[in-house]
Amino acid sequence: MGLFRRRRRLYLTPISPLVLLCGVVLIVMCSLFVNGNTNATQIPLTPINHHLYHTRGALLEEIEALVHRHPSKLSMETFSTQNKGYHAEMTVVTYCRNRKACDDKSKLRILLSFGQHGRELITTELALRILSILSEEEFLSSAYPLNLNNTLDRLVIKVIPMENVNGRKLVESGDLCERRNGRGVDLNRNWSVDWGKKEKDYDPYEENPGSGPFSEPETQIMRKLCASFEPHIWVNVHSGMEASITFALFMPYDHKDMTPDGLPSQRMRLILEKLNRFQLKDRCLVGSGGGSVGYLAHGTATDYMYDIARVPMSFTFEIYGDSTASSKDCFKMFNPIDITTFNRVLNDWSAAFFTLFSLGRVQMKELHPNATGSSFEKWVSIDDYLNGYLMERKSRYGKKMENLKEWPANCFCYVLVKVFFAALEI
Numbered sequence: 001m002g003l004f005r006r007r008r009r010l011y012l013t014p015i016s017p018l019v020l021l022c023g024v025v026l027i028v029m030c031s032l033f034v035n036g037n038t039n040a041t042q043i044p045l046t047p048i049n050h051h052l053y054h055t056r057g058a059l060l061e062e063i064e065a066l067v068h069r070h071p072s073k074l075s076m077e078t079f080s081t082q083n084k085g086y087h088a089e090m091t092v093v094t095y096c097r098n099r100k101a102c103d104d105k106s107k108l109r110i111l112l113s114f115g116q117h118g119r120e121l122i123t124t125e126l127a128l129r130i131l132s133i134l135s136e137e138e139f140l141s142s143a144y145p146l147n148l149n150n151t152l153d154r155l156v157i158k159v160i161p162m163e164n165v166n167g168r169k170l171v172e173s174g175d176l177c178e179r180r181n182g183r184g185v186d187l188n189r190n191w192s193v194d195w196g197k198k199e200k201d202y203d204p205y206e207e208n209p210g211s212g213p214f215s216e217p218e219t220q221i222m223r224k225l226c227a228s229f230e231p232h233i234w235v236n237v238h239s240g241m242e243a244s245i246t247f248a249l250f251m252p253y254d255h256k257d258m259t260p261d262g263l264p265s266q267r268m269r270l271i272l273e274k275l276n277r278f279q280l281k282d283r284c285l286v287g288s289g290g291g292s293v294g295y296l297a298h299g300t301a302t303d304y305m306y307d308i309a310r311v312p313m314s315f316t317f318e319i320y321g322d323s324t325a326s327s328k329d330c331f332k333m334f335n336p337i338d339i340t341t342f343n344r345v346l347n348d349w350s351a352a353f354f355t356l357f358s359l360g361r362v363q364m365k366e367l368h369p370n371a372t373g374s375s376f377e378k379w380v381s382i383d384d385y386l387n388g389y390l391m392e393r394k395s396r397y398g399k400k401m402e403n404l405k406e407w408p409a410n411c412f413c414y415v416l417v418k419v420f421f422a423a424l425e426i
């Protein structure tokens with residue numbers, strides 16, 4: 001204490017007050033300059049507009065209430081799983097008009113996922129709008145096919161209104177640019193087709209594919225859902241395209257600069273072109289994701305749905321993007337910020353989805369999922385049975401042992417277990 005006082009006194013020479021004064025003036029001037037300069041160049045970031053957008057909790061509560069008001073049409077399940085202490089939960093809403101005939105295999109089965117990326121709030125609002133229209137509490141604002149009622153009688157739709165709940169939590173807590181899940185993995189790079197391949201412009205922050213295919217609980221839930229439901233149509237709904245593209249209707253592939261060969265591919269393109277022309281005013285880019293956006297994406301959900309799960313109509317829709325927004329201004333880049341645009345996006349795209357249902361229904365007779373009922377069910381059951389084993393294997397040997405994508409491995413294990421149980425019965 002004594003030493004400190006002495007040293008301070010040593011600095012207080014007669015010129016010190018002048019030096020100190022100059023220092024203070026300099027600091028104040030610098031501060032004013034820096035602040036002024038910052039104000040001149042820094043673009044203010046747009047916050048979430050809570051007048052337009054639901055919070056995560058409010059949106060899921062509203063959907064739950066909607067389901068309870070319409071038990072004859074809607075039902076709801078919640079799936080949860082965890083991996084290495086990371087827990088994920090997912091709400092799935094099923095629409096089926098005649099509940100007694102929901103398992104009727106002749107019905108068109110449609111699987112729709114929204115909010116796979118946390119920052120794309122508008123997609124989850126579209127999920128709510130579509131469910132509200134299906135419940136008949138709201139109605140389509142634009143023209144739709146006359147046979148819509150006939151169509152709705154003949155389909156079953158499963159809607160995942162918010163695939164990435166944990167990522168959405170991060171966004172709502174202030175990380176407006178977060179697209180990944182609650183532990184930093186991009187859920188649209190965590191699937192097994194061409195998993196883990198990195199392009200030259202690979203961005204580890206945006207595109208972290210995880211420690212292996214299906215390493216993430218969210219992807220595991222989605223994969224099981226697809227395997228048990230066997231959809232004819234899959235749509236992965238996103239927003240916020242890069243470059244000057246704002247709307248897009250994509251079909252496979254994302255990991256190749258091409259579309260698949262053959263009739264199913266032609267059928268997909270035809271449906272997308274009709275949607276673009278009749279509902280979206282020809283504003284959308286139509287084609288393969290990999291061939292259209294200027295970069296390839298590996299390990300995506302839509303490529304898996306088409307190539308492995310054999311969903312004959314697998315799509316990715318990009319429903320909105322503001323190419324004028326600063327790359328740091330994520331809420332504005334990925335979501336409409338004014339009520340007019342917000343309503344227009346929801347109106348246009350809900351009409352597009354209902355048109356897709358009708359077009360899909362028309363094509364129904366020609367749709368033949370390669371994974372037919374019985375073989376797919378076997379695969380699901382063996383998948384459930386071996387799930388713990390595969391996870392154990394992966395953690396022990398690392399990603400080299402990850403083999404979930406390979407059908408032969410699953411089939412081989414299935415045969416082994418069948419033989420085992422057959423032997424027990426004997």
Ligand SMILES: [Zn+2]
Pocket residue numbers: 116117120238239
């Ligand atoms: Zn996205």
